[in-house]
Each structure stands twice: as structure tokens, then as C-alpha cells.
Amino acid sequence: MDQTGDTAPIIRIQGLHKWFGDFHVLQGIDLDVTKGERIVICGPSGSGKSTLIRCINRLEDHQKGSIVVDGIELTTDIKNIEAVRAEVGMVFQHFNLFPHLTILENLALGPIWVRKTPKKEAEEAAMYFLEKVHIAEQAYKYPGQLSGGQQQRVAIARSLCMKPKVMLFDEPTSALDPEMVKEVLEVMIQLAQEGITMLVVTHEMGFAKSVAHRVLFMDFGQVVEQNTPVDFFDHPRHERTKLFLSQILH
Amino acid sequence: MDAADLKNRFADMKPPRTRVGVLGWIRTNLFGGWLSSILTLLILFVLYKTAVPFLKWALIDGLWTATGAQCKESPGACWSIIVRNIRFIIFGFFPLDQHWRPLAAMLLLFGLLFVSQYRRFWNRRLAWAWGAGLVVMGVLLKGGILGLPAVETEKWSGLPLTLLLSVFGLTAAYPLGVLLALGRQSNMPFIRILSVLYIELIRGVPLISLLFMSSVMFPLFLPEGVVINKILRAQMAIILFTAAYIAEVVRGGLQAMPRGQYEAAEALGLNYYLTMRLVILPQALKIVIPPTVSILISAFKDTSLVVIIALYDVLKTTQARLADPEWMGFSSEAYIFLAVLYFLGCFSMSHFSRRLERDLTHEH
Ligand SMILES: Nc1ncnc2c1ncn2[C@@H]1O[C@H](COP(=O)(O)OP(=O)(O)O)[C@@H](O)[C@H]1O
Ligand SMILES: [Mg+2]
Numbered sequence: 001m002d003q004t005g006d007t008a009p010i011i012r013i014q015g016l017h018k019w020f021g022d023f024h025v026l027q028g029i030d031l032d033v034t035k036g037e038r039i040v041i042c043g044p045s046g047s048g049k050s051t052l053i054r055c056i057n058r059l060e061d062h063q064k065g066s067i068v069v070d071g072i073e074l075t076t077d078i079k080n081i082e083a084v085r086a087e088v089g090m091v092f093q094h095f096n097l098f099p100h101l102t103i104l105e106n107l108a109l110g111p112i113w114v115r116k117t118p119k120k121e122a123e124e125a126a127m128y129f130l131e132k133v134h135i136a137e138q139a140y141k142y143p144g145q146l147s148g149g150q151q152q153r154v155a156i157a158r159s160l161c162m163k164p165k166v167m168l169f170d171e172p173t174s175a176l177d178p179e180m181v182k183e184v185l186e187v188m189i190q191l192a193q194e195g196i197t198m199l200v201v202t203h204e205m206g207f208a209k210s211v212a213h214r215v216l217f218m219d220f221g222q223v224v225e226q227n228t229p230v231d232f233f234d235h236p237r238h239e240r241t242k243l244f245l246s247q248i249l250h
Numbered sequence: 251m252d253a254a255d256l257k258n259r260f261a262d263m264k265p266p267r268t269r270v271g272v273l274g275w276i277r278t279n280l281f282g283g284w285l286s287s288i289l290t291l292l293i294l295f296v297l298y299k300t301a302v303p304f305l306k307w308a309l310i311d312g313l314w315t316a317t318g319a320q321c322k323e324s325p326g327a328c329w330s331i332i333v334r335n336i337r338f339i340i341f342g343f344f345p346l347d348q349h350w351r352p353l354a355a356m357l358l359l360f361g362l363l364f365v366s367q368y369r370r371f372w373n374r375r376l377a378w379a380w381g382a383g384l385v386v387m388g389v390l391l392k393g394g395i396l397g398l399p400a401v402e403t404e405k406w407s408g409l410p411l412t413l414l415l416s417v418f419g420l421t422a423a424y425p426l427g428v429l430l431a432l433g434r435q436s437n438m439p440f441i442r443i444l445s446v447l448y449i450e451l452i453r454g455v456p457l458i459s460l461l462f463m464s465s466v467m468f469p470l471f472l473p474e475g476v477v478i479n480k481i482l483r484a485q486m487a488i489i490l491f492t493a494a495y496i497a498e499v500v501r502g503g504l505q506a507m508p509r510g511q512y513e514a515a516e517a518l519g520l521n522y523y524l525t526m527r528l529v530i531l532p533q534a535l536k537i538v539i540p541p542t543v544s545i546l547i548s549a550f551k552d553t554s555l556v557v558i559i560a561l562y563d564v565l566k567t568t569q570a571r572l573a574d575p576e577w578m579g580f581s582s583e584a585y586i587f588l589a590v591l592y593f594l595g596c597f598s599m600s601h602f603s604r605r606l607e608r609d610l611t612h613e614h
Binding site: 057059078082083085086088089090092094096097098099100109110113114158159162 | 508510511513514515516517518519520521524528529532533536610
């Protein structure tokens with residue numbers, strides 16, 4: 001817990017409420033994330049985990065409360081939204097690579113067009129990150145030619161190319177065949193060791209135990225319980241948490 | 251059994267052969283059973299009864315250089331209606347001694363179109379070549395500078411006119427159609443309603459009425475003394491008409507795009523314009539190449555409707571020869587010629603689209 005100090009949080013969420021029509025999907029979320037902190041969010045399906053992290057880069061809008069990312073408050077101002085998005089990387093369950101572009105082009109797109117990096121420089125950086133996720137030899141292939149695990153590693157590298165201050169992961173391994181989960185988790189653990197701020201929605205409890213500073217349990221659009229991984233798994237306080245853990249650990 | 255054994259267990263096996271030679275193919279495909287045999291024989295009989303007399307008329311008895319009077323004595327096709335009138339049919343009223351100019355312009359156009367069909371030539375140089383080519387074509391047709399005698403646009407006719415109307419009509423309609431499709435999906439109600447109105451209004455009227463409006467009604471709204479060229483007005487009608495259809499096809503492509511593609515682009519910080527240009531449109535437009543080309547092909551053929559506002563495209567110049575007493579009665583030959591001409595244009599377009607689709611396919 002060396003990271004949780006007195007510096008201003010990089011993400012500050014206060015009194016967040018969101019509705020889909022009449023459906024109250026997020027019900028008063030408060031969450032501060034400090035720089036370098038790694039948070040795992042778990043909870044039953046439909047509890048609002050995806051919606052919460054999608055609010056952080058405004059893929060969903062919220063109706064009440066505030067979200068401040070790196071000092072920028074998310075409002076309807078499109079300039080603010082784009083600025084936040086450039087600082088926040090997102091990895092999706094279904095990778096969402098751009099199928100009409102090569103792997104290298106997928107990676108260089110953001111830096112070239114959003115960061116205005118010269119093409120050559122952007123491609124060099126892209127190769128660097130591809131090597132990091134152990135996939136440099138696929139640089140000139142298209143996403144459709146890669147396995148799911150490889151695509152997800154490319155998606156992680158694509159986010160990293162933007163040099164994000166925060167990385168969001170929405171169930172990054174749950175669309176993968178079992179034998180590919182490991183290669184993606186290994187890359188994520190490697191990132192964790194480098195100290196990048198991460199919010200990860202996942203049910204990979206091994207991952208949570210080994211890298212998370214904090215585990216959040218969500219249900220019915222609320223954060224029911226949060227704790228360090230050790231206490232979270234060994235001494236869950238709420239009945240809902242105990243039930244959930246018994247379901248996923250057996 | 252170890253892994254290598256398991257892997258190589260059936261290494262020698264080849265796929266079974268299903269067809270042996272030409273005779274084998276004929277037997278399995280044409281005479282596979284009694285029903286198939288009867289159908290094959292029936293079709294052969296019908297072909298014999300129709301194709302043979304046609305070929306005799308068209309080729310064996312066909313006359314290529316005879317005068318109209320000689321043709322009337324002969325049982326065969328009279329291709330000389332085309333051959334002997336080819337300059338008028340192709341160039342219409344363009345001054346006779348200046349025919350090299352539209353000819354050069356058309357050759358330039360064909361050259362550019364030919365090169366453009368290869369995806370690998372799509373670069374800035376080709377864009378400049380098109381820009382320069384268009385200027386050169388314009389100068390060639392219009393003249394008035396560089397010692398070329400000026401030719402009024404009323405004299406532009408025949409094949410150059412058809413090509414002008416279709417090439418410009420289609421290339422201008424396509425981007426307009428894409429914009430309309432984007433407008434129809436816009437979050438801004440004003441733009442959305444305007445796009446929907448435009449698309450539905452235009453699709454609700456036949457091209458003929460648009461052409462009439464452009465030639466008869468539209469000039470009434472212009473301030474006195476302002477005259478807009480008749481060809482330009484027809485061109486506008488064709489563009490506006492085709493764009494509405496393109497817009498609907500492109501909208502289909504946009505709707506087929508998964509949400510995840512928008513989200514991934516937005517999550518990178520790309521704005522609306524870049525998301526569309528770099529991520530969404532390249533994929534959506536590719537999906538809709540086949541229906542788009544269908545629209546372009548029918549628009550190409552529809553350019554021949556300009557005859558009703560007295561423009562002499564290649565259809566009209568050909569028909570005009572039929573009115574000549576010498577060539578009266580050879581309409582089959584004239585229309586077969588036109589059919590071949592239009593077929594070549596349409597077939598090239600569909601060939602181009604298939605090549606483009608292949609070049610743009612990366613998966614596997
Ligand atoms: N775009 C949407 N419109 C309406 N309801 C939605 C939408 N997205 C999610 N929901 C609903 O919100 C709830 C929470 O969804 P989500 O955040 O995806 O849950 P989780 O990721 O925890 O499984 C679910 O009941 C889901 O059906
Ligand atoms: Mg989810």
C-alpha cells in the first residue's frame with residue numbers, strides 16, 4: 001500500500017448516479033484512485049461494473065455526481081471528453097481492433113491522429129510496445145489473422161501507445177479460450193509491475209490476489225465492499241460478498 | 251503413439267478425386283440423371299434454334315461497309331449503319347475537323363480510369379494526375395485557348411457527352427451520398443431532418459421529372475440574365491438523384507458496423523470526424539460495394555434519359571441515324587450496337603468493383 005499517499009487522486013468519483021431510462025444502474029458511487037493504484041472490480045453480471053468504468057472515459061454519460069480524471073471534470077464539453085479519453089486507455093472484452101488496418105496501423109493510429117506524433121516515430125513506438133506484448137512478428141498482419149489471445153495483447157499495446165495515465169480493462173480475458181487467458185494475464189501482470197494505474201473488471205481472482213491494491217465488490221449498482229485482496233478473500237464482511245465468492249471460487 | 255506419430259498418421263492421404271477429365275465432368279454435371287439429361291438436350295435444342303440463325307444473320311450474312319441501298323437487298327445484318335456513321339454516332343455535332351479533341355479527351359479519361367482500378371496506384375500522384383487530366387479534358391472540349399477554336403457546349407454530344415454525364419455524375423454523387431447518409435445518422439436534429447427530407451423527396455420522384463424540372467422549371471427561378479448551361483443542369487439532376495440512392499445504401503453499411511468499433515475509436519480520443527474517416531467509413535463503404543455498384547451501373551444507364559431534354563448523348567446520335575432515309579429500318583443493328591456499348595461500360599464497373607473488393611479483403 002505504498003502508493004496510497006496524500007497526493008491528489010488521479011480519478012475522483014463522487015456521488016455518481018446513472019440511469020438507463022428508468023433503470024437506476026449506478027447508485028451513488030464514490031471512488032478515489034491514486035496514481036499507481038491497481039483496483040480490481042468484481043461482482044455479479046449486471047451489477048454495473050462495465051457501466052462504471054465506461055463512465056470514466058465517457059463511453060457512457062452520467063446524470064448525477066461528478067467524475068474528475070487527472071484534474072479534468074467530465075461534462076458535456078466535447079473538448080474535455082476527448083482530452084480525458086486520450087489520457088485513459090481502454091481494453092474491451094471483445095478486443096475491438098480495427099479489422100481493416102494492420103496491427104502496426106492499429107497501434108499507430110491514435111498517436112498519429114490524436115497526439116500528432118510523426119508517422120515514423122509513432123511506428124517505432126508501436127514496434128516497441130508490440131515487442132513488450134511479445135507479438136512484434138505479427139506487425140504486418142491483419143487482426144483477423146490472429147488468435148484471440150494475440151488480438152487482446154495487440155489491443156493492450158494499442159492503448160499503451162497513447163502513453164495513458166490510467167488503463168481500464170473490461171473483462172479482458174472472458175471472451176478468450178482457456179489456454180489463451182494466461183498469455184494475456186501475464187502481459188497485464190507485467191504492466192502492473194511497471195506501476196501503471198489500472199482499473200480491471202475481472203473474475204480472475206488469482207490476478208486480483210497477485211497485483212491488486214484494492215478489490216471492489218459491486219452489486220445493484222453500488223460498491224458493497226472494498227478491501228485489500230488478502231482481507232477481501234479471507235474475511236469478506238457482507239453476506240452478498242460471501243455468496244459471490246463461494247460461487248466463483250468453487 | 252507419440253505426438254509426431256499422431257500428427258503424421260494420415261500424411262499420405264489425398265482428397266478423393268471426384269471428377270475425371272472433360273468427359274467425366276460432362277457426365278456428372280450435364281447427364282447426371284434422366285431429368286438432367288432431358289433438360290440438357292432441351293436447352294441444346296433451344297440454343298440451336300435461336301443462336302444459329304442469329305449468328306448467320308449477324309456474322310455470315312452481315313454487311314459491314316455496304317451502303318444503305320445495298321443493305322436493303324441483303325438478308326443479313328447491316329452493320330454499316332454504324333461503321334459508315336461512326337463519327338457522327340461517337341462525336342455528334344462536334345465540328346468535324348476537331349474530332350481529335352474529344353477523342354484525345356476520351357483516351358485520357360480511359361487511361362486514368364484504367365490506372366485507377368488498381369488499388370496500389372491510389373496515391374497523391376494519381377490524385378494530381380486526375381486533377382491535371384480534368385483540366386486538359388476541359389480545355390480539349392471547350393477550346394478557346396492555346397489556339398484551339400472554341401466549341402460551344404451545345405455542340406457537345408455523342409459518347410463524350412454520355413461519359414461526361416456519367417463519370418462526373420457518379421463521382422460527385424458518391425461523396426454527396428455519403429454525406430447524406432452521415433447526416434441522416436447525425437445527432438443534430440436539423441441536419442438529420444434535412445437529410446431525411448432530401449432523401450425521401452428525391453427517391454419519391456422519377457429521374458425523368460427531375461430532368462424536366464432542371465431544364466424547364468429551374469431556369470424560371472433564376473434571376474433574369476443568368477443562364478446556366480443545359481448540360482450542367484442535367485448533370486446536377488443526375489447527381490442529386492443518384493446521391494439519394496447512394497445515401498440509403500451507405501446508411502445500411504453504417505448500421506452494420508458494430509458499436510465496438512465506434513467505442514474503440516472514441517476511447518483512443520479520436521473525434522467524430524476522424525472516427526468516421528479512419529475507422530467507420532473505410533469498413534462501412536467496403537461492405538456496401540456490391541449494392542453501391544448496382545446503383546452506379548443503373549445511374550450510368552439512366553444518363554440516356556437526357557434525350558428527353560434534347561441533349562444528344564450517344565443513344566440519341568445513334569437513333570438520329572435511324573431517321574435518315576438511307577438507314578431507316580436498321581434499328582436492330584443500331585440497338586445491338588448500343589447494347590454492346592453500354593454493356594462494356596457496365597461490365598467494366600462490375601469488374602472494377604470485384605477487383606476492389608478483393609484488394610480490400612484482409613481476413614485470412
Ligand atoms: N445501453 C444500455 N441500455 C440499457 N441498459 C443497459 C445498457 N447497458 C447496460 N445496461 C444494463 O445495465 C445493467 C448493468 O450493465 P453492466 O454495467 O454491463 O453490468 P456488468 O458489466 O456488471 O455485467 C445491466 O442490467 C444491463 O442490462
Ligand atoms: Mg460487463
